[in-house]
Amino acid sequence: MLILIRPSPLSKSTWSFQARATYDHQNNELNQRKVKIYTKTGDTGLTSLIGGTRVPKHHLRVECYGTIDELNAYIGLIRSYEISNDLKDELLEIQYLLFAIGALLAADPEKSKMKLYNIANDDVKFLERAIDRMDHELKPLKNFILPGGNTVVSHVHVARCICRRAERIVVHLAASSEVSGSIIIYLNRLSDYLFVLARKIAKDSNTQEVIWNPR
Numbered sequence: 370m371l372i373l374i375r376p377s378p379l380s381k382s383t384w385s386f387q388a389r390a391t392y393d394h395q396n397n398e399l400n401q402r403k404v405k406i407y408t409k410t411g412d413t414g415l416t417s418l419i420g421g422t423r424v425p426k427h428h429l430r431v432e433c434y435g436t437i438d439e440l441n442a443y444i445g446l447i448r449s450y451e452i453s454n455d456l457k458d459e460l461l462e463i464q465y466l467l468f469a470i471g472a473l474l475a476a477d478p479e480k481s482k483m484k485l486y487n488i489a490n491d492d493v494k495f496l497e498r499a500i501d502r503m504d505h506e507l508k509p510l511k512n513f514i515l516p517g518g519n520t521v522v523s524h525v526h527v528a529r530c531i532c533r534r535a536e537r538i539v540v541h542l543a544a545s546s547e548v549s550g551s552i553i554i555y556l557n558r559l560s561d562y563l564f565v566l567a568r569k570i571a572k573d574s575n576t577q578e579v580i581w582n583p584r
Contacts, residue, residue: 420480434474436535441467443528478547488551496558503569513581529563
């Protein structure tokens with residue numbers, strides 16, 4: 370079972386995650402035991418949501434949290450490149466929140482009783498402040514620009530596209546199932562953040578942006 374634990378305000382990271390098997394309520398200590406990676410419960414093409422509901426792996430909810438996982442992994446790739454430590458720290462915070470979003474989407478809203486963190490307005494404001502800070506350093510955008518420029522910038526644009534895809538799938542799910550509206554808002558703002566981040570990294574690396582010229 371994956372438990373999401375909010376640390377004290379003095380903690381640098383927004384979230385910490387601990388895989389746990391048992392919890393000693395009397396001593397208030399976490400006891401961990403190794404859990405096998407493979408369970409064989411998905412060999413028939415079914416998987417379990419948080420709450421126990423079994424669904425096919427092509428289920429829209431599975432597609433949602435799978436795409437969030439893909440986005441999270443891609444942001445981890447970007448963070449491994451030579452970019453400023455401040456940007457790496459921002460991306461790490463975003464990864465923590467994407468993990469929390471994945472857990473929310475993996476929960477059956479009708480059966481899950483696990484208390485999971487929901488995206489707060491402050492999380493969206495965090496992205497908006499970062500967007501405004503980076504955008505202040507950039508030249509006004511008067512034309513469309515083509516994705517690319519260098520390897521890191523290109524990866525950020527791919528992450529932006531994955532984020533947009535995740536947003537579309539979550540909106541699709543929200544049409545037929547309970548989904549927190551704050552998730553959709555966060556993903557929408559995150560794609561804006563990634564667009565500005567691509568421009569910021571291009572500027573920092575003296576990479577010229579390619580303006581789109583209609584043929």
